[in-house]
Amino acid sequence: MRLTRLLPCLALSSVQAAPDQAPQAPDQYISQAAVQNAFQILRSEYIRSKELNFEELNRAALSGLLQRLDLGASLVHKQDSQAPVVTTGVLSERLPGGIGYLRPQSFAPEEAASFQTKVHEMAEAGLRSLILDLRSPARPGDFETAAAMLEPFMANHELLFKLKQVGRDDAQLFISHSQAVWKLPILVLVDSDTCNLGETVAAVLQKRRQALIIGSKTRGATVLYETRPLDTFWEIRYARAEMLLDDETSLFGQGVKPDFPVDLPVESKRRLFPQENRPPLLDTLIEQPRPRYNEAALVARKNPELEEYIRRSSANGATAPGPPKVHDAVLQRAVDLFITRDRFESTQLRWDKPGTEPPPTIRKAAREP
Numbered sequence: 001m002r003l004t005r006l007l008p009c010l011a012l013s014s015v016q017a018a019p020d021q022a023p024q025a026p027d028q029y030i031s032q033a034a035v036q037n038a039f040q041i042l043r044s045e046y047i048r049s050k051e052l053n054f055e056e057l058n059r060a061a062l063s064g065l066l067q068r069l070d071l072g073a074s075l076v077h078k079q080d081s082q083a084p085v086v087t088t089g090v091l092s093e094r095l096p097g098g099i100g101y102l103r104p105q106s107f108a109p110e111e112a113a114s115f116q117t118k119v120h121e122m123a124e125a126g127l128r129s130l131i132l133d134l135r136s137p138a139r140p141g142d143f144e145t146a147a148a149m150l151e152p153f154m155a156n157h158e159l160l161f162k163l164k165q166v167g168r169d170d171a172q173l174f175i176s177h178s179q180a181v182w183k184l185p186i187l188v189l190v191d192s193d194t195c196n197l198g199e200t201v202a203a204v205l206q207k208r209r210q211a212l213i214i215g216s217k218t219r220g221a222t223v224l225y226e227t228r229p230l231d232t233f234w235e236i237r238y239a240r241a242e243m244l245l246d247d248e249t250s251l252f253g254q255g256v257k258p259d260f261p262v263d264l265p266v267e268s269k270r271r272l273f274p275q276e277n278r279p280p281l282l283d284t285l286i287e288q289p290r291p292r293y294n295e296a297a298l299v300a301r302k303n304p305e306l307e308e309y310i311r312r313s314s315a316n317g318a319t320a321p322g323p324p325k326v327h328d329a330v331l332q333r334a335v336d337l338f339i340t341r342d343r344f345e346s347t348q349l350r351w352d353k354p355g356t357e358p359p360p361t362i363r364k365a366a367r368e369p
Contacts, residue, residue, distance in 0.1 A: 090102060098128040186210060224241040285332045
């Protein structure tokens with residue numbers, strides 16, 4: 001009897017509207033009685049009703065509930081959750097034009113100290129701009145790491161964000177405990193792979209107008225996840241607490257919207273962040289033009305487009321070229337933005353102070369009588 005009463009409740013939760021959505025019209029809402037009748041009809045008159053046992057219906061109800069919760073909960077195989085993180089550390093490079101580049105790879109707790117150290121080094125080196133690349137795919141982490149990564153950019157005793165747990169009226173406050181080290185322009189790169197900690201860092205910097213966001217919209221998984229075992233093989237990961245900005249703004253399910261939207265194909269993204277044989281950062285900034293048939297090729301009596309097609313379609317692996325170089329359009333736009341800013345500042349244009357001399361006038365020559 002307990003299972004029979006549980007099933008309709010689980011199934012009904014998968015079709016109800018989300019709290020932030022408008023209520024459904026009465027003719028579109030599936031009532032509890034309708035759900036109960038649907039289960040009874042299918043179990044008695046469906047052509048394969050014998051397959052609809054309690055176990056199958058429970059699995060279907062759980063699947064529908066997890067689909068309804070979306071980022072709020074998911075099933076995780078123990079083998080995947082217990083696998084060690086292969087790629088760790090903070091990538092740090094200096095780009096031309098006095099631009100620093102930082103990318104945490106796993107957002108592990110031990111990366112926070114390294115991240116702070118590298119920000120200090122870039123500030124002492126006199127770099128004028130900083131790019132934070134938060135696009136690395138990573139597991140959900142603890143928000144203490146996000147707070148530590150925000151420390152170099154915040155003044156002392158500044159409220160960074162809050163963490164509110166279910167069933168509690170008060171919230172855990174994350175406050176900076178050191179003076180800001182970096183006070184210069186920042187650009188943050190994000191996409192759908194950005195984890196909950198990366199989203200938090202990007203959201204706080206964007207909210208405080210300390211950085212501009214470039215890339216694509218994030219998922220909105222700004223919650224603290226807790227994992228509990230279900231059986232020998234499976235665990236359930238669910239949202240236990242929610243990150244809130246200093247003004248109580250919630251990004252759960254909403255995500256961080258970029259100030260400059262730039263999309264990057266998934267296949268290119270996977271080649272940009274491999275575990276081994278990572279391409280040099282400068283090589284990813286240069287877009288390789290494909291061969292085209294132009295005037296020079298006409299004079300040389302060649303067809304680069306045809307030759308390139310033959311090479312790519314060649315069955316001989318020895319002569320076939322490798323994959324084209326990956327072009328990171330998101331990072332390139334960030335670098336271009338900094339270079340353009342420096343260009344405008346160096347030229348010292350006087351748009352707000354026009355010249356005092358009047359422009360020369362053009363007089364028409366008098367016609368001879």
